[in-house]
Amino acid sequence: MLAFNFFGATEGGLFDINATLPLMAIQVVALTYILNSLFFKPVGNVVEKREKFVSNNIIEAKNKLSEVKKLEADLLTQLQSARTEAQRIVSEAEDESDKLYKEALELANNEANASKEKARLEIESQTSVARDQLSKQADDLSELIVNRLILEK
């Protein structure tokens, strides 16, 4: 092999290059294959399996989260529609009751008016009867007075 003897020695020296070089290269290449099968492959498998597991779980969780959000939004719209429906029913019922109340009120008013009218008519008729009687009695009385006056003369 090459033999650089920078420090002047006939043998040895810092830069003594010999068959150590190629043998060391072969040793390192062999070490690469050994470490690949002993270390890099098995550890890589485990680490990458775990990374895949974690990322799968994250994706799954994200999917679930989005599903939950969708369901939540769905529920919210359902709730909203139920609320407006309820409001509509309540206002409808209120309108109905209002109408019924008005009808009843009107009916009662009418009835009251009718009975008032009837009473008034009765009063009027009785008043006129009484007035007739009174005028008749006044006539009788006046006739009586007249007859008496005539008789005395």
Add this chain to the structure above:
Amino acid sequence: MFFNSLLTNFAALEVGQHLYWQIGNIRLHGQVFLTSWILLGALLVFISLGTKKMENDPKGLQNLLEFLWDYIRDLARTQIGEKVYRDWMPFIGTLFLFVFVSNWGGALIPWRLIKLPSGELGAPTADINTTIALALLVSLSYFYAGLSNKGWRYFEYYVHPTPIMLPFKILEDFTKPLSLSFRLFGNILADELVVGVLVFLVPLILPIPVMFLGLFTSAIQALIFATLAAYYIGEAVEEHH
């Protein structure tokens, strides 16, 4: 000669001394292989223990290994890009772990207690052979990455954005491994020498902050080496528009 003997004998440090193994016609630096086998053995035992019972809910060592894996993945992904980082992650990770374990092992374990007939045990990355081997692997890797991803279009990179860049880009192919190897080698060797000299001169307390600094440098060098390797590969596979 004088310089060498000065450097060799100064502070009773053995610099440039190696434990030679002779196999047939080739000569090897034995101390580099010894320490690297011990450290890589420890690393492999550690990793086997941590990955023995993998669970979905990590406990103990598995946590640490997963953190390490994630760290290396982030490093590779940011430098190389989403598309091909998977192919290169083991290589980048191995470079990081090898350099880190070598640096820290060299700094933390009191190798000097083990006497060798010649040379001394230390960080494998303090030997130029190791760092050049690593740097050349990085060079081969980025060429391979560029060619396998883009075919012959890889060479567009050399004239991008203008053909004036061609000589500089060619020069870069040489400076990249050179700077990678010498940076690592120089930092680790310098750290070992500084600590060695300080321990020899003032054996108490004073070397401790330097040792901590050495640990810091060692970790940073591992990160730099891995990041640059990943960056070179990323540069080779990057699509120009």
